[in-house]
Amino acid sequence: MREFGYERAFDIAGAVTLLGSVPGARYLGGGTNLVDLMKSGVERPTLLVDLRELPLDGIEPTPDGGLRLGATVTNSDLAAHPEVRRRYPVLAQAVLAGASGQLRNMATVGGNLLQRTRCGYFTDTARPCNKRSPGSGCPAVEGEHRNHAILGASGHCVAVHPSDMAVALSALDAVITYETADGPGEVPIEEFYRPVGDTPHVETVLPSGALITSVVLPPAPDASCSRYRKVRERASFAFAVGSVAAAVAVHDGVVREARLALGAVASRPWRARTAERALTGGPVGAAAFAAAADAELAAADPLPGNGYKVTLMRNLVVSVLTELTEEISR
CATH class of the missing domain: 3.30.43.10 (Uridine Diphospho-n-acetylenolpyruvylglucosamine Reductase, domain 2)
Structure with a gap:
């Protein structure tokens, strides 16, 4: 160092x-x-x-009924906050799934959003990596890519974003606020992470020198029955192989609102808009859930070593939605 x-x-x-x-x-x-x-x-x-x-270490209500999460709030305090647990359970679950207790005691909301990929080629300075050294190449395309992207990748980078918290925030339509030398700004989380394209080293739309000050959660959605599910290669702390943040509202056996975001499948949290449209207004049931997942995953372009993720994510979406809707019907 x-x-x-x-x-x-x-x-x-x-x-x-x-x-x-x-x-x-x-x-x-x-x-x-x-x-x-x-x-x-x-x-x-x-x-x-x-x-x-x-x-910036406070969690406070907003005038419209949402919550403002200060950028230096620790992950432990975020997951334990009673209003987060009551109104946004998917977020509390994602944070608890994201790291060990020791790391949650140190990690912050703002830092979680800006964490870098855990791709082995990125962290090995002896190897080329477009994200670390633009123009040097992406050896993961032909090399080890078992846990890499199946959606939204490019030949320049196939790494995935590691944050669990950001996946839940995506499903909740969170807004990120920041401060620059020219004044404050804000950006919806869905626009915060840039598509990987041919500039994978440019990861967010934050202006140069900007400081994240808070994450604003809109009022809890009608689809307040929510869940975060993470699949990992070992039960102890590990980064996701795939994850789902889901929230649904159901009335008379019909899905009235659906929110769905996928993790560990792209260079950013993947808001599953196609699946949401397929679900909304449709019946509850495994067949409908599978069809919605298939519609979203039709855009998947897996590499030779990670095609299993397509099936994994399909099954994960169906499982989480089934559990949520059964919970609602009780």
Whole structure:
């Protein structure tokens, strides 16, 4: 790890100014991803701007009945918050599935959104990687890609986004707010992550130097019966092979509203709009759920070693939706 500077910020404007004054500076929240990447040489910041003293560690109601999650709220506090658990259970479940207790105690909401892929080629500085070194190539296309993308990938990068929390936030239509030297801004999470295209190293639409300040949850949807399900290769802490965030509202055996987001299948959380349209207004039942999943996964373009994910995700969608609708009918 090369030498770097360290400064602690005490207000939002000061943090933004400090970052902008030093080329190569980076924000530091919990450090659960950034510090690991510094150790491996993937990240080489000249200065770390510590955000943990900023007044962004609260969860508060919004005037329209939603919730505002401060960017430095820890994952542990987020998952344990009574209003999150009561009104947005899919989010609490996703956070609890996302890491060990020790990591949740350190990791922050803002940092979770910005964590980098866990692709082995990305973290190995001896190998080419377009995300780490633009234009160097993507060895995963011909190499090890068992856990890589089946949707929205390109020949330039087939890595997946690792966040569980972001998948749930996508299903909830969350909005991300940020601060820049030119003032505040906001962006819906569905527009926050850029398609991978031919610039996989440009991962979000955040302006240069922007500081995430909060995540705003709209009022709990009518489809407030929600669930997050994660499939992983071992029962202990591990990144997802595939995951589903789902919420449904059912009346008289008909799906009135459906929200569905898929994880570990693309370079960003994958909002399953095609499946949602297929579900809405249709009957409850495994056949309808499978048809909706098939409609979404028709766009899948798996690699030779990860075609199993298409079947896995189909079965996962059907299983989660079946459980939710059976729970509603009780």
